Every structure is written in C-alpha cells, then in structure tokens.
Amino acid sequence: MTATRQIEFREALREAMTEEMHRDKRVFLMGEEVAEYNGAYKVSRGMLEEFGPKRVIDTPISETGFAGLGIGAAMTGLRPIIEFMSWSFSLVAADQILNNAPKMLYMSGGQFGCPIVFRGNCGAGGQLGSTHSWCVESLFSNVPGLKMVMPFDAYDAKGMLKTAIRDENPVFFLESERLLSVKGEVPEQEYLVAFQEALIRRAGDDCTIVSFGRALYFCLEAAQELAKEGIECEVIDGRTIRPLDIESIVKSVRKTNYCVVVDQSWPFASLGAEIAAQVHQYCFDDLDNHVMRVHSDDVPAPYAYNLEQEMLPNARKICQAVRSATYNA
C-alpha cells in the first residue's frame, strides 16, 4: 500500500502543475491573478515564488490575448497551462480555443500540434448569475480535435491534470469552484490517471446513472436516497468527456437495463443527449425504458440562491428520473 494523505482538490491541482513544471521546463502557467495574488481561487499559491515570473505569468484581463498567446507558444514547442478564472470567460476567446487550437494539427497537415491545457472553474459557483455560471461541456465538446476532462475528486484532479499536461492535444480541464475545498485521499507517490477510463463510484444492479464532475455528488446523494427505497443505482463517473468511455457505460446498462444521464449543462443538443443517443444505439435490446436525462433547467442561471439550487440537476430531480425510468414513479 502506498502512503496517502488528505488534501484539498485545489492542492491536488497545484501539486500536478508543480510536479510537471519540475519535470518539464517547457511547462508554464499563465492567467489572471495566477502569480502575485496566488490565484483567484488560491490554486497556484506559492508557485510564483517557486518558479519565478517567467513561468508563472499574470495577464491582463484579456482571455482573447492570453489564450491566443498560449496557443502560439504550444505550436512552437512549449507546454502552456492557461487558467481561466471561470470557463464563462473563455467564451470571449472562442476563436482561439475552439476555432484554432483543436484544428491546428489537422490544418497544418501534422506540422504543428497544440499541446496546451486550458483549465478553470466550470458550472455554477454559487450565486454568480447568468453570465458567470456557464457549463461549457456540451457547447465545447462538440468540436473535434480537443480532449475534455471533468475530475470528480482530488485524486483524479491531480492524476488527470498531469496526464493532460503531457497530452499532445489541447485539453479542456473543467474544474468546479464548489469542489476546490473538498479534501480527498491522494498518494504521496507520483501517479497518472489515464483518459477514457470511466469509474464506478457506487455499484448497483437496478439503474445506471452516468455523470461527470460535480453533478456526481448529486447522483451519489440521490443513490443513497433511492437505496432506502430498494433501488440500487450504479453511479458511473465518465471522467473524460472526450474521449468518452462508452464501453463502461454500455457494460453497466446491459446489466441494469435502465439508464439516467445527469449532465449539468442545458438539455438541448447536450452531452447528456449524446450519451443517451449512444446508449440507445448500443443497448437498444437491453433497455427496459428509454434513457432519461437530468440537466440544469433550460433557462439562464438565476442569481437567487433558492432558484439556483432548483435549476441545478439536484438529487430530488435525479431520484424522480430514476423512479420514472425504473417504473417506480
């Protein structure tokens, strides 16, 4: 057994970046407030001191500028980590991150890759209002050429960020502000977490629930509640959205015959819709009901606390969907 310790999600992220920056001199961190202020969310605390201003770089409030700069650096041999204070702000850099980075290898005929990591908070942080509460996973995962990761806990945050930094492609690393303070077991020893390997967070035979990132906590809460009613859910953490480990999901659905997908982005043309479509495709003869989906409500995020809680794919909605899916409504 390797020794472990309890550290916060944000510390796990920092360890990943620090270890990779020691290992590879091409790796650097750039973003708003990442250096002098130790990070808007204190993820990069102490890193300026450790690596100096050439590798931990504060930027002006210009996502278009520093995202594009990072892409150029990646194309010419460096391994940038670009921090978006929130993925909501990445939208102004859409041309850089969606229209250039993921297509660079293709458009240059293989001459230029784009080994870059974009990371930051994604999803409702807590009363941040409509424009600062974006879940970009459905919108962005539509683009070919990028990878997308949504870690669930400190262990995955560290292991997957290290894998992301070493990846030759642009990796969109979606963290949750709500999870940054959550502590988890992390080994002392160095480790990596591979992409496209979904994980069963809770085993069960009665209904498969598929989710990613923070929404998994809603799922686990719901699963606990449903267990009291005798419905044992299998909660699957997809971990990477692209590439998607559909095999693990299919394997579970073939066992349970029911599937509920929980996706914190909006329902229309979403990640949840994609997974539901694939489950219908691969598990048609194994399904006892159509796949049901739980999303954030199809409205801009409200500011009011109670409304925001109600908008999210919360445990109550998940319970309702599972009961309905398994004909226990």
Added chain:
Amino acid sequence: MSIEITMPRLSDTMEQGTIIRWMVKEGDTVSAGDAIADIETDKATMEMQVYDDGTIAKIIIGEGQTVEVGTLIAIVAEEDEELSDIAASAPDAKVDSQSSPKAEKVDSPTQTVPVAIEPEPAASIQTQEDTVVPSYGNGRTRISPVARRLAEDHGIDAASLQGSGPAGRIVKRDVLRAVEAGVETAAAVPPSAAPKPALPITPVSMETQIIEVPTILEDRAIPLSNVRQIIAKRLVESKTSIPHYQVTVVFDMDPLLDLRKTLNEQLADQGVKLSVNDFLVRCCALAMYEHHEFNASWGGDHIHIHGQVNIGVAISLPAERGGGLVVATIYNADQKSLRAISADTKALAEKARTRGLTVDEMSNATFTISNLGMFGVEHFTAIINPPNSAILAIGAALQKPVVRDSVLTVGYEMSATLSLDHRVIDGASAAKFLQTLKKVIENPATLLV
C-alpha cells in the same frame, strides 16, 4: 371488474353514432347477446348487443346524444360488484374517453410561440414524454426491447401479458413475474411450435384483472408483393381496355377421359401421367393452328398474327411464395406431343412454385388456359391475359345425365368459357373455333397424330 361499453363501429365508414333509445336502464340485469340500445350510424339504425353477463351499472351517454366511435357510453358490472361504487367512479356524461392527449393551449397574452407537444419545453428532467405519447392502435404490443428479448428467451407470448408500464407497456418486471408464475410452459418447445394459450394469461396481481376477448379475426393491411402488384396492374388494364365477351360450350368428355385412362395405364411404367389439362393444351394448340385469327394480338392500328402457337398455363403460387399466380408458356404447343406438353408443364409448375420462372418462361404466350376443374368448379369466366386475344376458362369434368344417341344416360361433361377480345375476334369466329375445339376434344384420337 366492471366492463366498459363503448360506441361500436357498426359500419366501415362510421365515425360517430347516436343513441336513439336505451332498451335497458341502470340496475337491469343483462346477458351476453342481449340488445341494449338502438344506435343510429351514418347508414342505418342498428341494435347494439352486450357481450357479457352483468348488470347495467351506469348509462353515461343519454338518448339523443351523438358521440365518437370508441367513446364510453355505459358500464356493466359483473356479478358481486357494488353498483354504487362503479357508478360513483364513472365519468360524467359527454366525457370523450377516446380523445388523444393534446397539448394545452396557453392563453397567456405574452405567449406568442405556439406550444408544442412537450408540456414543459424547458424541463430539465426528460421524463415527461411518457405521459404524452399517444397509445398505439390495435394489433401492436407495447413492450420494451429487453422485455421482448426476455419473453422470447422464455418462450412467453408477449401479447398474453399485461403491461404495467406507461400506457400498458410490457416491461421487464412483467415478464419476470410471468416467468416466476410458471408461464414458461413452452420453454422446451420452439416459440413457433408453442401452442397459443386459449385465454390471455394474467400473471400480474389480480387487483387489475383485465377482461379481454381473444381476437380471432382482425383488421390488418398486407403489403403488396410484386406478383400481386403486377396482377393488379395488368388485369385492371385488361378488363378496362379490352372489350371482353364470353362464349360457353359444353364438351362430352367420355372419349377423352377413356383415352387418358388407356394411355396412363400403358405409360405408367415409364412414369408418365397425363393430366386432363395436358390434353386440353394440345387440343387448344391444334385448334389455334387451324384458326390463325385466334393466334393474334391487338396492335392499335393493326392486328398482329403470331407465327408460333404458344399456350400459357396459369399456375397458382403457394402462400409461402407470396401467393398469386403466374402464366407459364408452353412454346410451340401445336408441334409437341402430349408427353412433351406434360413434361414441360410439370417442370414449369414445379419451378414456378419453388424457384420462380424466368422472364422467357412467362412471356410470349399467344393464348392462355385457366383451369379450376380440379377444385370442382363447374363454370367461370377469366380475364384476358394481354397481349392475348382469348383465354379459356375450364371447369371440372363432371358426371351428368346426358343424352347420347337419343338415349338418356350418365356421362362426363365439361364446360369451358372462352373470353375474347372483340377488337380482334368476332362472335362467329369464336363459335367456329369452339366447334373445332369440340371436335378435337370429343374425337381425341387426332391428338395422337
């Protein structure tokens, strides 16, 4: 369990019906077959019968009211049921139980976009469709894919199960309960060989017992096979564009049947068995040879006389090949012996019924014979097979009282009806042709030379 009486469809075109008169009142006892109401349809006023024994618990649609077919009009209580309970839970008059779920119209003045089927377009939990999906019509079993698979694995007739899912969908647990209840009687037998249970099996708890009458006949649409499409197209063309007329004649069959018997006895060793039809093919071919105008087709601005006598023989196809019929061609039948005609016909019929005929084997007939004699049919008329100008419809050779040499005796007679294209062949020619044919049939020795 109470029985719901709905407005019946009393004619093909009936959409709604009017209750003219109730012959019963609430509390009356009725037996299966009793007339309980007069219903006026779009065509007539008809009596409506009840199909179960019981007591009229509630009349929902009153006299003089008009409702859609399928609307609940009355409720019959079975024995040992409390009438008051049923009456209390029954819907009030004019409730349209048949109407499919429709989206609510939103009256809000700010709502400018028409609201679609989804009651909550912005809903984040995509489960609502269960409540808005209209139910399927008759003949379709709602069953989930995995339930269907399980039912097949266990040899359970899914149609016999009662679904507990939305709109009666059969789901996994319904099949599993049936398996537990021991419905799996047919497991050892392949599903196709499993006997269909006479009555619906309801392994589910009896609290929702369903009264179902096993269906024997039902409306269904059968897609057209290619053969059926061609038959439909060509015969409509023939019957609508060719001025048909018919001429019937009766043949004395004794000489031909005697000759057939003799020949078949002599040829039995060689495995040859000539049919009456084989004789008739040769008879017709010889008559055609003599009457060139019969071996002809209408050419629009001319009449085409064919240089070959090719006789088409109608062959019915078995159901497993889609049914219908094809016309196989015996080429140059006038030049072929009975034995050759017999061999050709047998080979073509066998091929048509197993592998199907080639285009050549079905083309170029100049005259067609359609024979229903083997079914005991005495007389019928056939539709000309274009581009032929005539077709002979042959009935059975039957024993009849006949007059021979001024003596009443018993003999075999066969009737045949010739359908003709009047554009090509006139009545007198037809009569002459039949005269020749009669001469050949009744003096069959000619067939041997």
